[in-house]
Amino acid sequence: MTDAxxxxxxxxxxxxxxxxxxxxxxYCRELAERLADHWPAVLKANAQDVTLAGERGLSxxxxxxxxxxxxxxxxxxxxxxxxxxxxxxVTAPDAGxxxxxxxxxxxxxxxxxxxxxxxxxxxxxxxxxxxxxxxVGNAVLLRGGKEIARTNGxxxxxxxxxLEAAGxxxxxxxxxxxxxxxxxxxxxxxxxxxxxLIPRGSPSLIDYCRSASSIPVIASGGGVNHLYVHRxxxxxxxxxxxxxxxxxxxxxxxxxxxxxxxxxxxxxLVSAILRAAERDDRQVAVRLDPRVPRPGGRTGxxxxxxxxxxxxxxxxxFLDATIGVRAVDGLDEALAxxxxxxxxxxxxxxxxxxxxxxxxxRRADAAAIVVNGSLRLHDGPxxxxxxxISISTGRMHVRGPVTLGSLxxxxxxxxxxxxxxxxxxxxxx
Amino acid sequence: MITQLDRAAVTxxxxxxxxxxxxxxxxxxxIEDHEPLNGEILRxxxxxxxGMLVRLEDExxxxxxxxxFVGRSFHTVHDLIEIVLSAxxxxx
Numbered sequence: 377m378t379d380a381x382x383x384x385x386x387x388x389x390x391x392x393x394x395x396x397x398x399x400x401x402x403y404c405r406e407l408a409e410r411l412a413d414h415w416p417a418v419l420k421a422n423a424q425d426v427t428l429a430g431e432r433g434l435s436x437x438x439x440x441x442x443x444x445x446x447x448x449x450x451x452x453x454x455x456x457x458x459x460x461x462x463x464x465x466v467t468a469p470d471a472g473x474x475x476x477x478x479x480x481x482x483x484x485x486x487x488x489x490x491x492x493x494x495x496x497x498x499x500x501x502x503x504x505x506x507x508x509x510x511x512v513g514n515a516v517l518l519r520g521g522k523e524i525a526r527t528n529g530x531x532x533x534x535x536x537x538x539l540e541a542a543g544x545x546x547x548x549x550x551x552x553x554x555x556x557x558x559x560x561x562x563x564x565x566x567x568x569x570x571x572x573l574i575p576r577g578s579p580s581l582i583d584y585c586r587s588a589s590s591i592p593v594i595a596s597g598g599g600v601n602h603l604y605v606h607r608x609x610x611x612x613x614x615x616x617x618x619x620x621x622x623x624x625x626x627x628x629x630x631x632x633x634x635x636x637x638x639x640x641x642x643x644x645l646v647s648a649i650l651r652a653a654e655r656d657d658r659q660v661a662v663r664l665d666p667r668v669p670r671p672g673g674r675t676g677x678x679x680x681x682x683x684x685x686x687x688x689x690x691x692x693x694f695l696d697a698t699i700g701v702r703a704v705d706g707l708d709e710a711l712a713x714x715x716x717x718x719x720x721x722x723x724x725x726x727x728x729x730x731x732x733x734x735x736x737x738r739r740a741d742a743a744a745i746v747v748n749g750s751l752r753l754h755d756g757p758x759x760x761x762x763x764x765i766s767i768s769t770g771r772m773h774v775r776g777p778v779t780l781g782s783l784x785x786x787x788x789x790x791x792x793x794x795x796x797x798x799x800x801x802x803x804x805x
Numbered sequence: 806m807i808t809q810l811d812r813a814a815v816t817x818x819x820x821x822x823x824x825x826x827x828x829x830x831x832x833x834x835x836i837e838d839h840e841p842l843n844g845e846i847l848r849x850x851x852x853x854x855x856g857m858l859v860r861l862e863d864e865x866x867x868x869x870x871x872x873x874f875v876g877r878s879f880h881t882v883h884d885l886i887e888i889v890l891s892a893x894x895x896x897x
Contacts (some may be wrong), residue, residue, distance in 0.1 A: 438850060496855060521855060557859050580826045580856030588863065598828050688846050691830030695848055717830060 378562040381550060382569040385490045385515045388547035395485045395513035395784060396467030401460055403542035404511055407535065408456040411503070414534045415449050421526040422499060429497075429523050442497050442523055452503045455763060459511050459780060462762045466512060466780045472791065478800070480791040485784040487513035489571030492563055494585060496521040496577035502528050505574075506535040506549045508765045512784045515548045517563065517570070522555035529553065564589035574778075576766055594778055597769040599629035599721040600691050601751050604710040604736060605645055606727035607638040613748070614726045615648035618699060621724070621751040623658055627695045629767055630722045630744075630754045634690070636710040639703040643669035646701060653680045660697050663689055667703035691717035707732060711739050718742065720769045722754045743769050743776040812886075815893060818864040819886045825860075826853045838883040847882070867893045 393399050411418075422444040429442055472482035491514045493505040498520075505518045520528050532551035539546050552559065563570060564585065573593045575585040582595050603621060605614045614635075621632035637645050646662065650671055653660050657677075663685035664670065670682060685700045690713075694700075704710045714723055724746040725736035733747045744754040756764030756777030764777040774782035820833035827848045842849040849857075858869050869892045879885055 435850070496853070557855070557862070560855075560859065578826055578853030578856045579828050580822055580853055580860050582856070583825055584856050584860050584863075588859070600828065688829060688831055688835070693828040695828075 377554070378559060378566070381517065381552070382490070382563075382566060384547040385517055385550055386569060388545035389487065389490055389513075389515040391545045392487075392513055392515070392548055393544070395487055396463075396469075397513075399543045400467075400511050400513065401463055403538055403544055404456050404460040404463070404507065406538035406541040407503075407507060408453045410534045410538045410541070411449060411452055411456075414530065414537075415446070418527060418530040418534070419444060421530040422524075425499075425524050425526045434523070438497070442499065442527075444499055444527065448500055452500060455504065456507060458757065458763045459507055462780050463511060466762075466784065470789075472789075475790075476800075478795040479793055482789045482791070483786040484789050485512065485786050487515075488783060488785055490515045490517065490569060491572045491574060491783070492517045492519070492570045492591070494519045494560065494573070494575045494577070494581065496581065497523045498576075499524045499527040499531065501576055502531045502551065503534075504765055506531070506551075508763060508780060509574075509783050510539075510544075510548050512780050514572075514783060515550075517550050517552060519552040519560060519563075525553060525555065561588070564591065567591045574766065592773070594766065594768050594770060594774060594782075596629050596721065596767050597719045598693055599631060599633075600693055600717060600719040601630065601632050601722045601724070601742075602634045602636055602710070602714050602718060603632050603724040603726060603751065604704075604707070604714075605635055605637040605641070606707070606725065606729060606732045607641045608729040608732065609641075609726040610728060611641060611645050611648045612652070614645060615652040617724070617726060617748070617750050618649055619652055619658055619660065622699050623660060623697055624752065626697050628752065630752050631693075632699060632724070632751050633693055634700040634702060634713075634717075636702055636704045636713055637668075639667060639705060642667065642701065642703040643671075646671055649701075650678075650680050654678070660699065663698060663700045665700070665702045668701050707735060707739075711736070714740055714742075721767065722746065722751045724749070724751050743767065811893065812890060815865060815890050816886050818861055819889055820882060821864075822857045822860050823847050823849050823882060823885065826857055836882060838881070838886065840882045841880055842882065842885065843880075861889060865889075865893060869893075 426443050467485050470482040472480040475481050491509045495501045502518055505516050509516045528551050535549040536546050539548055567590045570591050573585055573591040575582045575595050586593050618635055657679045659679045661681050661683055663683045665685040689700050720742050722744045723740045723742040725733050726748055727733050737745050756762055756779050761777045762779040764779050766778045768774045768778050817833050820836045824831050862869055873892055
């Protein structure tokens with residue numbers, strides 16, 4: 377079964393037109409249209425998944441992750457339009473660079489190959505996976521959780537129809553419908569047939585893919601993200617940045633978990649955070665380490681609460697509206713903390729002293745470093761980098777937003793005009 | 806029959822997996838058996854079960870049923886250890 381899947385995917389990859397062919401733009405348009413056409417059937421299948429998951433005891437929060445609504449359709453159609461608008465730039469021919477007096481070198485985009493996406497229970501990932509890698513010529517195998525099996529079945533029909541209407545091989549998208557982990561293991565052991573692995577989901581799943589397979593992985597290591605607040609910072613701005621980095625999407629990978637603040641301004645920063653929370657009635661739990669002075673004398677309505685920061689909070693993602701505050705003795709201690717506990721996703725510095733910001737930027741190591749702003753700015757569309765399928769914390773190939781441009785490799789094209797290597801080599805000193 | 810060594814191995818593996826799943830920088834020894842799976846320290850939810858199952862299967866060299874966690878009531882690390890132990894026993 378695994379062999380048949382891989383043979384079909386590789387055959388589709390081989391039969392597909394080159395990256396940049398107009399068929400891929402047609403595919404984006406067809407996918408958007410057919411999503412709308414089939415949306416009632418997709419919602420019906422999704423309702424069955426949600427009902428079954430409820431009967432199996434999934435919590436309301438998790439059921440919400442499975443559930444699709446009309447708002448999801450709007451966002452997915454917007455994504456197809458965005459991808460369509462980005463295709464031309466990503467696949468544009470390279471103008472070329474002269475090499476000596478004998479030729480020109482240029483790069484032409486090529487697909488990464490067969491991409492295997494493993495994820496859990498967010499059905500929108502099925503559409504993202506069927507769209508972004510395929511739009512630049514890759515074949516994809518999509519393995520979602522069995523909690524969304526029926527939804528994925530309906531979305532598989534949408535992708536298949538869109539491919540056929542666009543004139544692309546039908547097996548460029550394969551939605552796996554076998555929940556058996558044996559198949560997952562078998563695919564992870566096929567670096568000969570799978571070129572890239574993109575796991576999205578729980579830390580266990582991502583760790584497993586990284587350790588159990590020799591297939592190159594594009595993955596996020598999660599976001600244990602920090603904001604360093606230097607004593608020169610505008611503390612009111614720092615408070616606003618901290619809350620904006622946390623509260624709108626507390627479970628997102630680019631959210632802030634910990635403020636590392638110079639000890640001499642730690643108490644003032646906490647006061648500023650509480651004032652900012654009270655202004656907009658934003659619910660937030662602030663965990664303070666023993667070196668941070670506790671706020672006193674505040675009365676009236678409090679949307680915030682103060683808690684103790686524990687050792688086990690260092691290096692964790694709270695995944696809710698909780699943020700830690702730890703006092704440090706300057707930049708060196710903040711950077712040491714980040715090196716020990718950070719996940720290399722997003723780190724930030726708040727300082728009026730430009731020298732401190734420059735030093736932080738030079739020494740901190742993460743996929744993105746934000747200076748005097750919200751950590752949630754680390755996002756492909758927001759940064760003007762384009763639509764993203766994930767944010768990578770890996771060090772090779774792609775780091776940060778995984779955009780269409782990250783889902784292609786390239787060939788060097790050498791316009792040699794009849795040049796032979798031997799005379800060139802002989803002429804070198 | 807599960808030996809004491811097996812219990813120790815399962816306990817270690819389960820704790821390692823729930824630590825990873827909760828995105829914590831702790832050692833298995835830092836987690837008590839009675840620690841809630843979804844509480845102050847650990848944050849484990851059922852959507853992470855695929856990753857947890859494959860990791861446990863590989864670490865313990867056992868095969869666990871797909872529906873291992875379905876319909877079970879488990880709230881603490883100890884509950885999870887007992888479920889995996891019983892499944893491991895059945896798989897041998």
